[in-house]
Amino acid sequence: MRYVLSAALLVLFVLAWQGVASLDSVDDLTLASPVETWDALRTDWSLLWDNAWVTLVEVLLGLAIAVVAGVGLAIVMHLIRPLRDAAYPLLVASQAIPIVVLAPLFVLAFDYGIGPKLAIVALICFFPITVNLLDGLRSVEPDLIKLMRSFGASRLRTLRSVELPASLPFLFSGLKVAATVSVIGAVFGEWAGADEGLGRLVLLGNTQLQTPRVYAGIVILTLMAVALFALVAIAERVACPWNQPVRTRPSRVLRHS
């Protein structure tokens, strides 16, 4: 039922998009219709695919760096209380820096290659991971920590056996946000300076007035973010089976109504 509704909503959206794009008052250069976008997807497929691949690699590597750095930072901050208190404001500040301003500086620092893209993706993705994981590590009941102490558990044992497993659902919440914004990060990185990638292709298409290709690029970027989100959601189900809502089979009466 959920999927049927989602599909219906999507169809409705595409129809509305087609409707607006077909209006006389709307310039073709401003808004490509779904049909034009579909055509661009088909004719430019190999170009789009090659560039999408470049962007996907940036996204995945950037995310990997963000996970390692974000998880590591959260654990260190959790274990060292004064560091947590001192570093938290800096964490927040790191997110207040406008990426648009920072991106060209990263290009200056890391040159035109993949470096600045990874830096930007990692910079915006580590934050939701670290913040969520920190909350998760703190969510463990004090009584449970006390119990572990009475068992004679070391600090690291409590972290490994109790705090980290308990905070896995929080980590996955952070990962879902990170996966979604990671694509935006890669596009920003490419806008600041790149010779390949879907973000650059979209930017180029914009200046060359190839509006359908721009929309085709946006569709692929969107699909990429949705697919990443779905992958994280599946990984969560596999990793935290104990945290799933209990699924009750709907009764026949309910299904008929």
Place this chain on the structure above:
Amino acid sequence: MQVEAEAPTTEPLSFEMVTRRFGALTALDQISLRVRSGEVLAVVGPSGCGKSTLLELVAGLQEPDEGVIRVQAAGTAAERRAACAYMPQRDLLLPWRDALGNAALALECQGVPRSEARRRAEPLFERFGLADFERSRPAELSGGMRQRVAFLRTLLPGRPLLLLDEPFGALDAITRADLQEWLAGMLSEEPRTVLLVTHDVEEAIFLADRVIVLSARPGRMVAEFEVALPRPRSVTDPELALLRGEALEALRS
């Protein structure tokens, strides 16, 4: 010389003039008590009388402001922690581990490898009425079964002094009665030194050899009863009811 050396080492637990304060609030006031080897001592009192604090002091999770606590002659908090098997009111099972993994947790904390800890927990499942539930997650177990897994986890490391903090407080009346009988049976089969804290006078008399009554805040000892009733006991025994009346009287005063 010999007498002096022997007395403290055989005594599982002693409190001497122990006072515990939280800021301006005095939780426990000059408590002195002794637990004999193999004895079940119950401490009853109204809620907020510092019962849980008393237990955490014994367990080495808190330090007293005044006085001395010795568990098997050992005085420091770390030594007390190592000598006590502490069981809190709620089962606090880890939802991501199966029953066997939960039962093995305390052993693992002492450095026993996970597979070895699970192997040592497994043969006890039958005796604890948990046979065939080794692989079940806590969410799939009833409240009474969860509490039995918690018991198993607490007892497995084989520490000499068992501390129970309202062990049946979170259970419904029928399950509680079942588990009280089960624990009484366990203790008569395999005597242990137990310090039990509860607000349930009947539970205290049903399980204990001796009952100490604490007053409301600040917690002071107001009465002490020997429960010389034979086992197995029955809650409907008129002598038990008589003692219950006396203890309730002491609680109200």
